[in-house]
Amino acid sequence: MRMSEGVEWALHTCLNLSWVESGEAVPTARLAEFYGLPAAYLNKQLQALARAGILSSTTGPRGGFRLARSPEKVTLLDVVTAIEGAEEAFRCDQILRHGPGGRQDVDYRQACVISQGMRKAELAWRTELAAQSLADIRATVERRQPSAPGQARSRLAAGAA
Template sequence: MRLNQATDYAFRMVLYLASLPEGTKITGAALAEKQNIPERFLLKIMRSLTKAGIMKSYRGVEGGFALQRAPKDITLFDIIDAVEGQTELQRCLHDIGSCSRGCSGMCSIYAAFADIQRDLAARLKSIDFETLAKQEANLRMVHEAEAQLTAKKEAAEK
């Protein structure tokens, strides 16, 4: 299974907004610049996220975008579902009639992929953007501390 570029951008957009104070609005242009996403593509993705109730769109001079739900209530699964639609590892999981063998879901491959699909969906639903934003902040702090330490070492060597 490969997620498309739009989904990756959607993850980044939601993660960025989840790291800001609740209710923060940001223009599409500013978000595109901050996340290095082509603005036209960002706006297309935003339509999907808005339709799914993940983002809220504000029109007008002071318009922009904000999260419609709390980051703790938005999961990786929600983003994938909003941008890619219902995804299946095997097409027969969605349409039993698509099996060219004609077994109507009565085979070991179907059973194996049904279990994997169920486990994958459960795992994706268990990872929320509040948690991811906290992890991102911690990673940023570690990176900054390492950069400061490196700078001190380099200064001491001079």
């Protein structure tokens, strides 16, 4: 399974926003500049996160994005789903209906062993993503790189260039 780069950008941006003091809104351009990303494309990802209720956006001269929920209430699955959509990765097209012994009255999405195996694997993947919150990721980063929160705050603070 391959996810778009937007998932990585969204996750890193949410992590950085979790370190911004007092929930200050940060403009897209400043968020994009942090990693040298194209602002217009990052904005599409941020809008998707806002539609999903992960971020909130404010318009105007002091506008931008901030976390809409606490990091404990945002899972990796929430972000992946916001960016990639909720569709299943594997889509059984029921090709067994057209093979030897295939029957039109059988729902092969349920009966096919390959479909069952793929769904089981996807469920495990989604379960693991749902078990990890932004707060969990944040705690690990802070333990491994104690300077990361301060660096993010200083680069994203109002008036930062």
